[in-house]
Amino acid sequence: MISIKNIFRKSSLALIAGVLLAGSNAVQAQDAVEGKKIFDANCATCHSIESDVVGPALKDVHTRREEAWIKQFVKNSTEMIQAGDPEAKAVFEKYGKVQMTSFAGQLSDGDIENVIAYVKQESENPTTAETPPAADGTTIATAAPQEVSFMDLPLLVHFTIALSGIIILLIIAVLIMLFRLFVPMLGDSIYDEDFRNSFAGRVLFLMRGDATVVTGKAKDEIHSSHDFDGIQEYDNDLPPWWKTMFYVSIVFAIGYMLHFHVFNTGKLQAEEYEMEMEEAAALAALNADDPNAVTTYEILTEATALESGKTIFNTNCAACHGQEGQGTVGPNLTDEYWLHGGDVNDIFKTVKYGVPAKGMVPWQGKLTKDQILEVSSYILSLQGSNPANAKEPQGEKM
Structure with a gap:
């Protein structure tokens, strides 16, 4: 027991x-x-x-x-x-x-x-996609684009595609029937030189395997006195497709010259470039997330805004720029020298979009517009503070 x-x-x-x-x-x-x-x-x-x-x-x-x-x-x-x-x-x-x-x-x-x-x-943990906050600090739900298979398309799309295929097949069938019906009725007349040189005759013989309409005729006539070391030159036709393209290019060149250089109704490359740059500048002005968009922010001087900017700086920027902005991994922010501009708008863009090539990460997905403006204003308030162990100047004096 x-x-x-x-x-x-x-x-x-x-x-x-x-x-x-x-x-x-x-x-x-x-x-x-x-x-x-x-x-x-x-x-x-x-x-x-x-x-x-x-x-x-x-x-x-x-x-x-x-x-x-x-x-x-x-x-x-x-x-x-x-x-x-x-x-x-x-x-x-x-x-x-x-x-x-x-x-x-x-x-x-x-x-x-x-x-x-x-x-x-x-x-x-399973990998989860991070959703960046919107400008007002709220989270925007983003959905990845999904591929739709052909069978999942609406019935109307299936019907339209099927109907188009049927129409194309009917057209081909009618052309074949007409070809088989009328060619025997022509008899030996299809071999007449006049018919063979006509458009209908060329198409007919091309369908029967005669590529002359594409390659031209081989006359097998030797040019007089054209003999080079036993090599003789034949007087054959140029391919019709080549001659057609040559004639078209001549007409196009004349039209191009008149349009761009005589009547001046077309814009040359330099003018097109200027117009496109103006359009790009106009679009950039409408898009707040474009790095080239013009901003007109004013530096904040209120104590509450600067205190908020200091908190943001200590949390996010001090690791690379030092608690007093003296510079460690990143540059010194307390002197008069700047790598990417020392105006509040320049600093705002540097913080927002970052400088990935130099290790500066973009903060537009982590900080709101107001927070970026607050920390930019706080950075400017550090000018002339002369902290201990400040990093050597970098960039241009502003």
Whole structure:
């Protein structure tokens, strides 16, 4: 007989094991939650899970790199590159030689482990398409275009296609019947030279396999005194299709000259280019999402707008430009030198559309128009602040 003591012992062990397993899952989930907060605050500016941004996509990075290597790279990638680490150098070269911000004094080993746990969790989740916010901050649902098979088309479309096919077949059948009916009635008269040279005769003999109407006649008459080392030249017709195209080109050239150079009723290339550029400028002015569209924003000076801009800057821009705008990976924003223009409208466009070739990501899908204007105004408010360890000037003085 099994003793009650043994049953109690086994039940207790099972209960403890279940509690431990449940606890480990809870801890892992909590690590991922904490890792998401750290990722959004420090990494999301330059990295995404699914796609390359400034830096590489982080999906499955825990399977491609050892955890110790990831920690070291996050803390000080520059040191690893200078030490000659091949993987660190490869990442540096592949992504435009943009050095990753060093987080040695900001993130602990535990923080980095939490971020890895978050990346692992996201890597194992099914890929979901992100929907960018609209200009007012709301989310727009976008549907991918779907292919429609032929059988799913409306019945009217099927009927129209079938009716068109039947009509074409009837026309062909009638032509064949007429051909078979009238040709025997003509008898040997179809071989008369006058009939053969007529349009109807040419078509008839072309249908019977005589390609003379296309290739021309072979007269087999030798040009007089045309003998070159035993090579003789025959006086054969040029192909009719070639002669027809030649005549048409002459008529076209005369019409072209009169239209463009005599009567001046047509626009030459330079004039067409100017007209198209004017049309493009007019269309750009109507499209607020066109990078070439003219904007007339005024710099914001209200304290609330600048404070909001500072919050946006610290959350999204400080990772590459420094907390005080002194410049780290990105350029210094506190001096008088600008790479892409120092007016509020220039900065607005740089923030909105980004400069992907230099690692600056576009923010139009993440920030609203008002938020971009606020952060642009805040950036201009940093002019002349002279922070410590400011990066050297880049661009042109404004």
